[in-house]
Amino acid sequence: MKKQLLVAAVLAATAAMQARAGVMDDGDLSISGFGTLGVAKSNTDQAQFARYNQAEGVADKARIGLDTNLGLQATYKINDWLSGTAQVLTRKNTSTSFTTDLTWAFLKARINDETSVRVGRVVMPIFLISDYQNVGYANNMMRPPIEMYAQAPIENVDGVDINFQRAFGDFNFTTQAFVGTSRGKLFIPTGGGSVATYRAPAVGASASGEYGPFVVRVSHARADLNSDDITPINSLSSTLKTVGFAQLASDISLVQGKKIAFTAIGATMDWNNIVAQAEYAQRRAKEAVYIPDTNAWYAMVGYRVGKFLPYYSHASYRDAGHSVTLPGNFPKTGVLAATVANVLASAEQTSDLIGVRWDFAKSVALKVQVDRVKPGAKSGALIFAPAAGIKSNVTVVAAGLDFVF
Amino acid sequence: MKHLMSALALVATVAAAFTTPARAETVVIVSQKNPATRMFSEQASQFFLGKSNLFTPVDQPESSTIRADFYRKVADKDPAQVKALWSKLVFTGKATPPKEYAGNAEVKKAVAADPKAIGYIDKSAVDDTVKVILTLP
Numbered sequence: 001m002k003k004q005l006l007v008a009a010v011l012a013a014t015a016a017m018q019a020r021a022g023v024m025d026d027g028d029l030s031i032s033g034f035g036t037l038g039v040a041k042s043n044t045d046q047a048q049f050a051r052y053n054q055a056e057g058v059a060d061k062a063r064i065g066l067d068t069n070l071g072l073q074a075t076y077k078i079n080d081w082l083s084g085t086a087q088v089l090t091r092k093n094t095s096t097s098f099t100t101d102l103t104w105a106f107l108k109a110r111i112n113d114e115t116s117v118r119v120g121r122v123v124m125p126i127f128l129i130s131d132y133q134n135v136g137y138a139n140n141m142m143r144p145p146i147e148m149y150a151q152a153p154i155e156n157v158d159g160v161d162i163n164f165q166r167a168f169g170d171f172n173f174t175t176q177a178f179v180g181t182s183r184g185k186l187f188i189p190t191g192g193g194s195v196a197t198y199r200a201p202a203v204g205a206s207a208s209g210e211y212g213p214f215v216v217r218v219s220h221a222r223a224d225l226n227s228d229d230i231t232p233i234n235s236l237s238s239t240l241k242t243v244g245f246a247q248l249a250s251d252i253s254l255v256q257g258k259k260i261a262f263t264a265i266g267a268t269m270d271w272n273n274i275v276a277q278a279e280y281a282q283r284r285a286k287e288a289v290y291i292p293d294t295n296a297w298y299a300m301v302g303y304r305v306g307k308f309l310p311y312y313s314h315a316s317y318r319d320a321g322h323s324v325t326l327p328g329n330f331p332k333t334g335v336l337a338a339t340v341a342n343v344l345a346s347a348e349q350t351s352d353l354i355g356v357r358w359d360f361a362k363s364v365a366l367k368v369q370v371d372r373v374k375p376g377a378k379s380g381a382l383i384f385a386p387a388a389g390i391k392s393n394v395t396v397v398a399a400g401l402d403f404v405f
Numbered sequence: 406m407k408h409l410m411s412a413l414a415l416v417a418t419v420a421a422a423f424t425t426p427a428r429a430e431t432v433v434i435v436s437q438k439n440p441a442t443r444m445f446s447e448q449a450s451q452f453f454l455g456k457s458n459l460f461t462p463v464d465q466p467e468s469s470t471i472r473a474d475f476y477r478k479v480a481d482k483d484p485a486q487v488k489a490l491w492s493k494l495v496f497t498g499k500a501t502p503p504k505e506y507a508g509n510a511e512v513k514k515a516v517a518a519d520p521k522a523i524g525y526i527d528k529s530a531v532d533d534t535v536k537v538i539l540t541l542p
Contacts, residue, residue: 030501034492073496087496135493167451
Protein backbone atom coordinates (compact mmCIF):
# COMPACT_ATOMS: atom_id res chain seq x y z
CA MET A 1 0.00 0.00 0.00
CA LYS A 2 2.72 2.43 1.01
CA LYS A 3 4.68 1.55 -2.11
CA GLN A 4 1.73 2.32 -4.34
CA LEU A 5 1.22 5.61 -2.54
CA LEU A 6 4.83 6.56 -3.04
CA VAL A 7 4.78 5.65 -6.71
CA ALA A 8 1.61 7.69 -7.13
CA ALA A 9 3.22 10.62 -5.36
CA VAL A 10 6.31 10.41 -7.53
CA LEU A 11 4.24 10.25 -10.70
CA ALA A 12 2.08 13.15 -9.57
CA ALA A 13 5.19 15.14 -8.75
CA THR A 14 6.69 14.36 -12.16
CA ALA A 15 3.53 15.51 -13.87
CA ALA A 16 3.42 18.65 -11.75
CA MET A 17 7.02 19.35 -12.59
CA GLN A 18 6.38 19.18 -16.31
CA ALA A 19 3.38 21.44 -15.93
CA ARG A 20 4.89 24.22 -13.89
CA ALA A 21 8.65 23.98 -13.80
CA GLY A 22 10.02 27.21 -12.50
CA VAL A 23 6.66 28.80 -11.90
CA MET A 24 6.55 27.93 -8.22
CA ASP A 25 9.25 30.49 -7.56
CA ASP A 26 6.66 33.18 -7.11
CA GLY A 27 7.09 35.94 -4.60
CA ASP A 28 8.48 35.05 -1.20
CA LEU A 29 7.64 31.35 -1.07
CA SER A 30 9.39 28.87 -3.31
CA ILE A 31 8.63 25.18 -3.34
CA SER A 32 10.93 22.76 -5.05
CA GLY A 33 11.57 19.08 -4.98
CA PHE A 34 13.71 16.21 -6.14
CA GLY A 35 13.30 12.52 -6.42
CA THR A 36 14.35 9.26 -7.93
CA LEU A 37 12.18 6.43 -9.18
CA GLY A 38 14.52 3.49 -9.27
CA VAL A 39 14.46 -0.25 -9.55
CA ALA A 40 17.29 -2.65 -8.77
CA LYS A 41 18.11 -6.31 -8.40
CA SER A 42 21.18 -8.45 -7.77
CA ASN A 43 22.22 -11.90 -8.89
CA THR A 44 22.14 -13.58 -5.49
CA ASP A 45 19.70 -14.54 -2.77
CA GLN A 46 22.57 -15.17 -0.31
CA ALA A 47 22.79 -11.56 0.88
CA GLN A 48 21.26 -8.14 0.28
CA PHE A 49 22.87 -5.07 -1.26
CA ALA A 50 21.72 -1.93 0.54
CA ARG A 51 22.55 1.74 0.91
CA TYR A 52 24.12 2.52 4.27
CA ASN A 53 21.71 2.40 7.18
CA GLN A 54 18.99 0.72 5.10
CA ALA A 55 17.09 -2.07 6.86
CA GLU A 56 16.33 -3.80 3.58
CA GLY A 57 18.36 -4.16 0.45
CA VAL A 58 17.96 -5.91 -2.86
CA ALA A 59 18.57 -9.57 -3.61
CA ASP A 60 17.65 -11.48 -6.76
CA LYS A 61 14.19 -9.94 -7.06
CA ALA A 62 13.62 -6.46 -8.49
CA ARG A 63 12.82 -3.87 -5.81
CA ILE A 64 12.18 -0.14 -5.91
CA GLY A 65 13.26 0.54 -2.33
CA LEU A 66 17.02 0.80 -2.86
CA ASP A 67 17.13 4.06 -4.79
CA THR A 68 13.63 5.49 -4.86
CA ASN A 69 13.09 8.69 -2.89
CA LEU A 70 11.17 11.93 -2.94
CA GLY A 71 12.22 15.20 -1.35
CA LEU A 72 10.18 18.33 -0.97
CA GLN A 73 11.61 21.66 0.04
CA ALA A 74 10.01 24.98 0.87
CA THR A 75 11.88 28.23 1.33
CA TYR A 76 10.21 31.34 2.63
CA LYS A 77 11.98 34.65 2.24
CA ILE A 78 11.14 36.69 5.30
CA ASN A 79 13.13 39.73 4.22
CA ASP A 80 16.34 40.68 2.41
CA TRP A 81 18.59 38.90 4.86
CA LEU A 82 16.45 36.29 6.59
CA SER A 83 14.84 33.16 5.16
CA GLY A 84 13.46 29.88 6.42
CA THR A 85 13.86 26.47 4.72
CA ALA A 86 12.35 23.09 5.47
CA GLN A 87 12.91 19.84 3.63
CA VAL A 88 11.25 16.47 4.03
CA LEU A 89 12.58 13.29 2.48
CA THR A 90 10.67 10.07 1.89
CA ARG A 91 12.77 6.95 1.36
CA LYS A 92 13.49 3.51 2.72
CA ASN A 93 15.99 3.96 5.47
CA THR A 94 16.16 2.16 8.82
CA SER A 95 12.68 0.74 8.34
CA THR A 96 11.53 -1.82 5.77
CA SER A 97 8.78 0.55 4.64
CA PHE A 98 9.05 4.06 3.20
CA THR A 99 9.26 6.71 5.89
CA THR A 100 9.35 10.50 5.80
CA ASP A 101 11.85 12.49 7.82
CA LEU A 102 12.48 16.16 8.34
CA THR A 103 15.97 16.37 6.82
CA TRP A 104 16.46 20.08 7.28
CA ALA A 105 14.63 22.95 8.90
CA PHE A 106 16.56 26.12 9.46
CA LEU A 107 16.52 29.88 9.55
CA LYS A 108 19.23 31.40 7.42
CA ALA A 109 20.59 34.85 8.07
CA ARG A 110 22.76 36.54 5.50
CA ILE A 111 25.34 38.50 7.46
CA ASN A 112 26.84 39.99 4.30
CA ASP A 113 27.47 38.99 0.69
CA GLU A 114 30.04 36.42 1.75
CA THR A 115 28.80 35.08 5.08
CA SER A 116 25.63 33.39 6.23
CA VAL A 117 24.56 31.66 9.41
CA ARG A 118 21.95 28.91 9.66
CA VAL A 119 20.21 27.87 12.84
CA GLY A 120 18.10 24.74 13.13
CA ARG A 121 18.48 21.33 11.53
CA VAL A 122 21.31 21.52 9.01
CA VAL A 123 23.27 19.03 6.95
CA MET A 124 26.41 17.54 8.46
CA PRO A 125 28.91 18.00 5.62
CA ILE A 126 31.30 15.17 6.46
CA PHE A 127 32.07 14.01 2.94
CA LEU A 128 32.32 15.57 -0.51
CA ILE A 129 28.72 14.97 -1.57
CA SER A 130 27.12 14.71 1.89
CA ASP A 131 25.21 17.91 1.15
CA TYR A 132 23.36 16.52 -1.85
CA GLN A 133 23.83 12.76 -1.62
CA ASN A 134 20.07 12.15 -1.67
CA VAL A 135 19.52 14.30 -4.77
CA GLY A 136 20.00 11.83 -7.61
CA TYR A 137 19.74 14.53 -10.25
CA ALA A 138 22.67 16.44 -8.74
CA ASN A 139 24.92 13.37 -8.85
CA ASN A 140 26.46 11.43 -11.68
CA MET A 141 26.42 8.04 -9.99
CA MET A 142 23.21 6.32 -8.98
CA ARG A 143 24.04 6.39 -5.28
CA PRO A 144 26.85 7.56 -3.02
CA PRO A 145 29.57 4.86 -2.89
CA ILE A 146 28.67 2.82 0.17
CA GLU A 147 32.33 2.05 0.87
CA MET A 148 32.82 5.73 1.72
CA TYR A 149 29.42 6.93 2.86
CA ALA A 150 28.69 4.03 5.21
CA GLN A 151 31.56 5.20 7.41
CA ALA A 152 29.34 7.92 8.86
CA PRO A 153 25.60 7.34 8.68
CA ILE A 154 24.93 10.63 10.47
CA GLU A 155 23.30 13.08 8.07
CA ASN A 156 22.23 16.15 9.97
CA VAL A 157 22.58 18.02 13.25
CA ASP A 158 20.32 20.28 15.23
CA GLY A 159 22.53 23.27 15.79
CA VAL A 160 24.16 26.07 13.89
CA ASP A 161 26.46 26.41 10.91
CA ILE A 162 28.31 29.25 9.28
CA ASN A 163 29.17 29.52 5.60
CA PHE A 164 31.78 31.82 4.16
CA GLN A 165 32.48 32.25 0.46
CA ARG A 166 35.02 34.52 -1.21
CA ALA A 167 36.29 34.85 -4.75
CA PHE A 168 39.93 35.68 -5.42
CA GLY A 169 39.84 36.34 -9.12
CA ASP A 170 38.88 33.03 -10.72
CA PHE A 171 39.57 31.10 -7.52
CA ASN A 172 36.60 30.53 -5.25
CA PHE A 173 37.08 29.71 -1.61
CA THR A 174 34.26 28.33 0.55
CA THR A 175 34.36 27.25 4.14
CA GLN A 176 31.73 25.90 6.46
CA ALA A 177 31.76 25.07 10.17
CA PHE A 178 29.03 23.50 12.22
CA VAL A 179 28.23 22.52 15.77
CA GLY A 180 25.16 20.72 17.04
CA THR A 181 23.65 17.46 18.13
CA SER A 182 22.54 14.71 15.80
CA ARG A 183 19.79 12.32 16.78
CA GLY A 184 18.57 9.40 14.76
CA LYS A 185 18.48 5.71 14.16
CA LEU A 186 21.14 3.22 13.24
CA PHE A 187 20.29 -0.01 11.52
CA ILE A 188 22.31 -2.87 13.04
CA PRO A 189 22.34 -5.67 10.46
CA THR A 190 23.77 -8.41 12.68
CA GLY A 191 21.45 -11.19 13.79
CA GLY A 192 18.03 -10.69 12.28
CA GLY A 193 18.65 -6.93 12.16
CA SER A 194 17.67 -4.36 14.76
CA VAL A 195 17.36 -0.61 15.04
CA ALA A 196 19.19 1.42 17.66
CA THR A 197 18.77 5.08 18.51
CA TYR A 198 21.71 7.41 18.90
CA ARG A 199 22.52 10.87 20.11
CA ALA A 200 25.73 12.50 18.94
CA PRO A 201 26.99 15.98 19.78
CA ALA A 202 29.14 16.85 16.77
CA VAL A 203 31.43 19.56 15.49
CA GLY A 204 33.22 19.95 12.20
CA ALA A 205 34.52 22.14 9.43
CA SER A 206 35.17 21.94 5.73
CA ALA A 207 37.00 24.11 3.22
CA SER A 208 36.86 23.95 -0.52
CA GLY A 209 38.59 25.68 -3.36
CA GLU A 210 37.21 25.93 -6.84
CA TYR A 211 39.20 26.97 -9.86
CA GLY A 212 37.25 26.77 -13.09
CA PRO A 213 36.26 23.13 -13.54
CA PHE A 214 38.32 21.89 -10.57
CA VAL A 215 37.11 21.61 -6.99
CA VAL A 216 39.10 20.33 -4.01
CA ARG A 217 37.55 19.91 -0.59
CA VAL A 218 38.92 18.91 2.81
CA SER A 219 36.88 18.27 5.92
CA HIS A 220 37.17 17.11 9.48
CA ALA A 221 34.36 16.25 11.88
CA ARG A 222 34.08 14.75 15.32
CA ALA A 223 31.06 13.14 16.90
CA ASP A 224 30.52 11.90 20.43
CA LEU A 225 28.36 8.89 19.62
CA ASN A 226 26.00 7.74 22.38
CA SER A 227 23.69 4.77 22.09
CA ASP A 228 22.33 2.56 24.82
CA ASP A 229 20.27 0.16 22.72
CA ILE A 230 22.66 -1.54 20.31
CA THR A 231 21.48 -4.98 21.37
CA PRO A 232 24.33 -7.20 20.06
CA ILE A 233 27.02 -4.94 21.60
CA ASN A 234 25.18 -4.52 24.88
CA SER A 235 24.74 -8.28 25.30
CA LEU A 236 28.42 -8.91 24.50
CA SER A 237 29.32 -6.16 26.94
CA SER A 238 27.27 -7.70 29.74
CA THR A 239 28.79 -11.13 29.07
CA LEU A 240 32.28 -9.64 29.31
CA LYS A 241 31.36 -7.97 32.58
CA THR A 242 29.99 -11.22 33.98
CA VAL A 243 33.20 -13.09 33.20
CA GLY A 244 35.36 -10.42 34.79
CA PHE A 245 36.39 -8.10 31.94
CA ALA A 246 34.59 -4.97 33.15
CA GLN A 247 37.05 -2.56 31.47
CA LEU A 248 36.75 -4.30 28.10
CA ALA A 249 32.96 -4.35 28.55
CA SER A 250 32.88 -0.58 28.95
CA ASP A 251 35.55 -0.07 26.23
CA ILE A 252 33.47 -1.62 23.45
CA SER A 253 30.19 -0.05 24.52
CA LEU A 254 28.59 3.18 23.21
CA VAL A 255 26.46 3.67 26.32
CA GLN A 256 28.86 6.24 27.80
CA GLY A 257 29.43 7.97 24.48
CA LYS A 258 32.57 7.62 22.40
CA LYS A 259 34.38 10.18 20.27
CA ILE A 260 34.94 9.32 16.63
CA ALA A 261 36.73 11.49 14.06
CA PHE A 262 36.26 11.65 10.31
CA THR A 263 38.76 13.25 7.94
CA ALA A 264 38.17 13.44 4.22
CA ILE A 265 39.70 14.94 1.10
CA GLY A 266 37.80 14.96 -2.14
CA ALA A 267 37.94 16.49 -5.58
CA THR A 268 35.73 16.91 -8.60
CA MET A 269 36.48 17.90 -12.15
CA ASP A 270 34.30 18.74 -15.13
CA TRP A 271 36.73 19.69 -17.85
CA ASN A 272 36.46 19.30 -21.62
CA ASN A 273 33.72 16.68 -21.25
CA ILE A 274 35.85 14.70 -18.81
CA VAL A 275 34.00 14.32 -15.53
CA ALA A 276 35.80 12.98 -12.48
CA GLN A 277 35.15 12.66 -8.77
CA ALA A 278 37.41 11.09 -6.15
CA GLU A 279 37.57 10.99 -2.41
CA TYR A 280 39.64 9.50 0.41
CA ALA A 281 38.52 9.36 4.03
CA GLN A 282 39.57 7.97 7.37
CA ARG A 283 37.40 7.07 10.33
CA ARG A 284 39.27 7.01 13.62
CA ALA A 285 38.00 6.26 17.11
CA LYS A 286 39.37 8.78 19.60
CA GLU A 287 38.28 6.69 22.58
CA ALA A 288 38.14 2.93 22.98
CA VAL A 289 35.03 1.63 21.22
CA TYR A 290 33.97 -1.43 19.24
CA ILE A 291 33.65 0.58 16.03
CA PRO A 292 36.75 -0.19 13.93
CA ASP A 293 38.95 2.39 12.25
CA THR A 294 38.60 2.39 8.48
CA ASN A 295 40.14 3.89 5.37
CA ALA A 296 37.94 4.36 2.33
CA TRP A 297 38.32 5.80 -1.13
CA TYR A 298 36.67 5.88 -4.51
CA ALA A 299 37.40 7.35 -7.89
CA MET A 300 34.93 7.95 -10.66
CA VAL A 301 35.66 9.05 -14.19
CA GLY A 302 33.23 9.74 -16.99
CA TYR A 303 33.20 11.23 -20.45
CA ARG A 304 30.32 13.37 -21.63
CA VAL A 305 29.04 12.66 -25.13
CA GLY A 306 26.23 15.10 -25.81
CA LYS A 307 23.46 14.27 -23.37
CA PHE A 308 25.06 10.97 -22.36
CA LEU A 309 27.58 10.54 -19.59
CA PRO A 310 29.04 7.05 -19.35
CA TYR A 311 31.12 6.55 -16.20
CA TYR A 312 33.23 4.05 -14.31
CA SER A 313 34.06 3.98 -10.64
CA HIS A 314 36.11 1.93 -8.23
CA ALA A 315 35.55 2.06 -4.47
CA SER A 316 37.16 0.38 -1.50
CA TYR A 317 37.11 0.35 2.27
CA ARG A 318 39.53 -1.41 4.55
CA ASP A 319 40.17 -2.15 8.19
CA ALA A 320 42.65 0.34 9.69
CA GLY A 321 42.97 -1.13 13.17
CA HIS A 322 40.94 -0.63 16.30
CA SER A 323 40.98 1.38 19.48
CA VAL A 324 40.35 -1.40 21.99
CA THR A 325 43.27 -3.03 23.83
CA LEU A 326 42.51 -6.54 25.02
CA PRO A 327 43.54 -7.22 28.63
CA GLY A 328 46.60 -9.47 29.10
CA ASN A 329 44.57 -12.27 30.63
CA PHE A 330 41.95 -12.24 27.89
CA PRO A 331 41.59 -15.70 26.28
CA LYS A 332 43.37 -16.13 22.94
CA THR A 333 41.04 -18.84 21.70
CA GLY A 334 37.49 -19.96 22.28
CA VAL A 335 34.06 -18.55 21.55
CA LEU A 336 34.48 -15.33 23.51
CA ALA A 337 37.85 -14.53 21.90
CA ALA A 338 36.44 -15.19 18.45
CA THR A 339 33.33 -13.10 19.10
CA VAL A 340 35.30 -10.11 20.35
CA ALA A 341 37.83 -10.37 17.50
CA ASN A 342 34.97 -10.44 15.02
CA VAL A 343 33.25 -7.41 16.55
CA LEU A 344 36.47 -5.37 16.54
CA ALA A 345 37.34 -6.16 12.93
CA SER A 346 36.00 -4.01 10.14
CA ALA A 347 34.18 -5.39 7.16
CA GLU A 348 36.04 -4.85 3.91
CA GLN A 349 34.81 -4.50 0.37
CA THR A 350 35.74 -3.20 -3.03
CA SER A 351 33.48 -2.60 -5.96
CA ASP A 352 33.63 -1.61 -9.58
CA LEU A 353 30.72 -0.03 -11.32
CA ILE A 354 29.82 1.21 -14.74
CA GLY A 355 26.85 3.34 -15.60
CA VAL A 356 25.43 5.94 -17.89
CA ARG A 357 23.46 9.09 -17.21
CA TRP A 358 21.21 10.37 -19.98
CA ASP A 359 19.77 13.89 -19.67
CA PHE A 360 16.96 13.09 -22.05
CA ALA A 361 14.53 15.81 -21.06
CA LYS A 362 14.45 19.04 -19.11
CA SER A 363 15.04 18.39 -15.38
CA VAL A 364 14.90 14.61 -15.83
CA ALA A 365 17.80 12.19 -16.16
CA LEU A 366 17.79 8.45 -16.71
CA LYS A 367 20.55 6.37 -15.18
CA VAL A 368 21.48 2.76 -15.61
CA GLN A 369 24.23 1.34 -13.42
CA VAL A 370 25.82 -2.04 -12.87
CA ASP A 371 27.79 -2.61 -9.66
CA ARG A 372 30.20 -5.49 -9.27
CA VAL A 373 30.62 -5.88 -5.52
CA LYS A 374 33.57 -7.87 -4.14
CA PRO A 375 32.84 -8.53 -0.47
CA GLY A 376 35.91 -9.18 1.67
CA ALA A 377 35.99 -9.61 5.45
CA LYS A 378 32.60 -9.92 7.16
CA SER A 379 30.74 -9.95 3.82
CA GLY A 380 31.61 -6.29 3.17
CA ALA A 381 28.72 -3.89 3.22
CA LEU A 382 26.22 -6.56 2.19
CA ILE A 383 23.55 -7.27 4.78
CA PHE A 384 21.93 -10.52 5.90
CA ALA A 385 24.80 -12.60 4.52
CA PRO A 386 25.19 -16.21 5.71
CA ALA A 387 27.13 -16.62 8.98
CA ALA A 388 30.08 -18.12 7.12
CA GLY A 389 30.28 -14.94 5.06
CA ILE A 390 29.80 -14.42 1.35
CA LYS A 391 32.94 -14.66 -0.76
CA SER A 392 31.58 -14.63 -4.27
CA ASN A 393 31.13 -11.39 -6.17
CA VAL A 394 27.68 -9.88 -6.35
CA THR A 395 26.35 -8.02 -9.37
CA VAL A 396 23.68 -5.37 -8.88
CA VAL A 397 21.79 -3.90 -11.82
CA ALA A 398 19.78 -0.71 -11.34
CA ALA A 399 17.87 1.81 -13.41
CA GLY A 400 16.47 5.07 -12.16
CA LEU A 401 14.76 8.25 -13.23
CA ASP A 402 16.06 11.33 -11.40
CA PHE A 403 14.08 14.53 -11.46
CA VAL A 404 13.97 17.97 -9.91
CA PHE A 405 11.12 20.43 -9.90
CA MET B 406 3.78 13.62 -22.18
CA LYS B 407 7.08 12.47 -23.64
CA HIS B 408 5.76 12.59 -27.19
CA LEU B 409 4.48 16.08 -26.61
CA MET B 410 7.86 17.10 -25.21
CA SER B 411 9.80 15.61 -28.10
CA ALA B 412 7.41 17.29 -30.51
CA LEU B 413 7.94 20.62 -28.76
CA ALA B 414 11.69 20.11 -28.76
CA LEU B 415 11.57 19.36 -32.49
CA VAL B 416 9.50 22.45 -33.18
CA ALA B 417 11.92 24.54 -31.13
CA THR B 418 14.92 23.12 -32.99
CA VAL B 419 13.35 23.72 -36.36
CA ALA B 420 12.29 27.24 -35.36
CA ALA B 421 15.79 27.97 -34.11
CA ALA B 422 17.32 26.67 -37.31
CA PHE B 423 15.21 29.07 -39.36
CA THR B 424 15.71 32.14 -37.22
CA THR B 425 19.38 31.99 -36.23
CA PRO B 426 21.23 33.44 -39.25
CA ALA B 427 20.84 37.10 -38.26
CA ARG B 428 20.92 36.58 -34.48
CA ALA B 429 22.50 39.46 -32.66
CA GLU B 430 25.13 39.29 -29.96
CA THR B 431 24.32 38.79 -26.29
CA VAL B 432 25.50 41.42 -23.83
CA VAL B 433 25.86 41.30 -20.05
CA ILE B 434 24.30 44.31 -18.37
CA VAL B 435 24.20 46.01 -14.98
CA SER B 436 22.37 49.02 -13.64
CA GLN B 437 23.73 52.49 -14.44
CA LYS B 438 24.18 52.87 -10.65
CA ASN B 439 26.51 49.84 -10.53
CA PRO B 440 30.17 50.97 -10.38
CA ALA B 441 31.38 48.01 -12.52
CA THR B 442 32.53 48.98 -16.00
CA ARG B 443 33.99 45.80 -17.45
CA MET B 444 33.89 42.10 -16.71
CA PHE B 445 35.32 38.85 -18.03
CA SER B 446 32.92 36.05 -18.93
CA GLU B 447 34.41 33.83 -16.16
CA GLN B 448 33.49 36.51 -13.62
CA ALA B 449 29.98 36.88 -15.00
CA SER B 450 29.44 33.13 -14.81
CA GLN B 451 30.25 33.13 -11.07
CA PHE B 452 27.06 35.01 -10.27
CA PHE B 453 24.90 32.84 -12.49
CA LEU B 454 26.31 29.60 -11.10
CA GLY B 455 25.86 30.53 -7.45
CA LYS B 456 29.56 30.96 -6.73
CA SER B 457 29.35 34.58 -5.66
CA ASN B 458 26.64 36.69 -4.06
CA LEU B 459 28.25 40.06 -4.81
CA PHE B 460 25.84 40.63 -7.68
CA THR B 461 22.26 39.37 -7.96
CA PRO B 462 21.78 37.43 -11.22
CA VAL B 463 18.62 37.92 -13.27
CA ASP B 464 17.87 35.15 -15.72
CA GLN B 465 16.04 34.67 -19.03
CA PRO B 466 13.28 32.02 -19.31
CA GLU B 467 14.49 28.46 -18.80
CA SER B 468 13.69 27.24 -22.30
CA SER B 469 14.89 30.32 -24.18
CA THR B 470 17.63 30.12 -26.82
CA ILE B 471 19.44 33.15 -25.42
CA ARG B 472 19.76 31.39 -22.05
CA ALA B 473 21.17 28.16 -23.45
CA ASP B 474 23.53 30.28 -25.55
CA PHE B 475 24.61 32.41 -22.58
CA TYR B 476 25.58 29.47 -20.34
CA ARG B 477 27.32 27.76 -23.25
CA LYS B 478 29.44 30.87 -23.85
CA VAL B 479 30.28 31.95 -20.30
CA ALA B 480 30.59 28.57 -18.62
CA ASP B 481 30.62 25.96 -21.40
CA LYS B 482 27.64 24.25 -19.82
CA ASP B 483 24.40 23.05 -21.35
CA PRO B 484 21.04 23.68 -19.64
CA ALA B 485 21.00 20.22 -17.99
CA GLN B 486 24.46 20.78 -16.48
CA VAL B 487 23.42 24.17 -15.14
CA LYS B 488 20.26 22.64 -13.69
CA ALA B 489 22.24 19.85 -11.98
CA LEU B 490 24.63 22.41 -10.54
CA TRP B 491 21.81 24.51 -9.14
CA SER B 492 20.05 21.48 -7.71
CA LYS B 493 23.17 20.90 -5.58
CA LEU B 494 22.91 24.42 -4.17
CA VAL B 495 19.14 24.56 -3.86
CA PHE B 496 18.69 21.24 -2.08
CA THR B 497 21.32 22.02 0.49
CA GLY B 498 19.66 25.34 1.23
CA LYS B 499 22.81 27.17 0.22
CA ALA B 500 21.36 29.35 -2.48
CA THR B 501 18.28 30.06 -4.52
CA PRO B 502 18.51 30.09 -8.32
CA PRO B 503 18.36 33.39 -10.25
CA LYS B 504 14.92 34.86 -10.63
CA GLU B 505 13.56 34.45 -14.15
CA TYR B 506 12.04 37.21 -16.24
CA ALA B 507 10.00 36.82 -19.39
CA GLY B 508 12.40 38.33 -21.93
CA ASN B 509 14.87 41.10 -22.88
CA ALA B 510 12.59 43.97 -21.83
CA GLU B 511 11.73 42.46 -18.45
CA VAL B 512 15.36 41.52 -17.69
CA LYS B 513 16.47 45.04 -18.64
CA LYS B 514 13.84 46.59 -16.39
CA ALA B 515 14.79 44.38 -13.43
CA VAL B 516 18.50 45.12 -13.89
CA ALA B 517 17.92 48.86 -14.25
CA ALA B 518 15.96 48.91 -10.99
CA ASP B 519 18.55 47.12 -8.85
CA PRO B 520 22.13 48.43 -8.44
CA LYS B 521 23.30 44.91 -7.51
CA ALA B 522 21.60 43.08 -10.37
CA ILE B 523 23.34 41.52 -13.35
CA GLY B 524 21.57 40.20 -16.44
CA TYR B 525 22.06 39.42 -20.09
CA ILE B 526 20.02 40.48 -23.08
CA ASP B 527 20.17 40.74 -26.82
CA LYS B 528 22.44 43.60 -27.90
CA SER B 529 19.63 45.15 -29.92
CA ALA B 530 17.54 45.59 -26.74
CA VAL B 531 20.13 47.73 -24.94
CA ASP B 532 19.22 51.34 -24.05
CA ASP B 533 20.62 53.92 -21.63
CA THR B 534 18.77 52.54 -18.57
CA VAL B 535 21.47 49.86 -18.33
CA LYS B 536 25.23 49.57 -18.79
CA VAL B 537 26.92 46.93 -20.94
CA ILE B 538 29.92 45.39 -19.16
CA LEU B 539 30.59 42.43 -21.42
CA THR B 540 29.79 41.49 -24.99
CA LEU B 541 29.65 37.81 -25.82
CA PRO B 542 30.67 36.87 -29.37
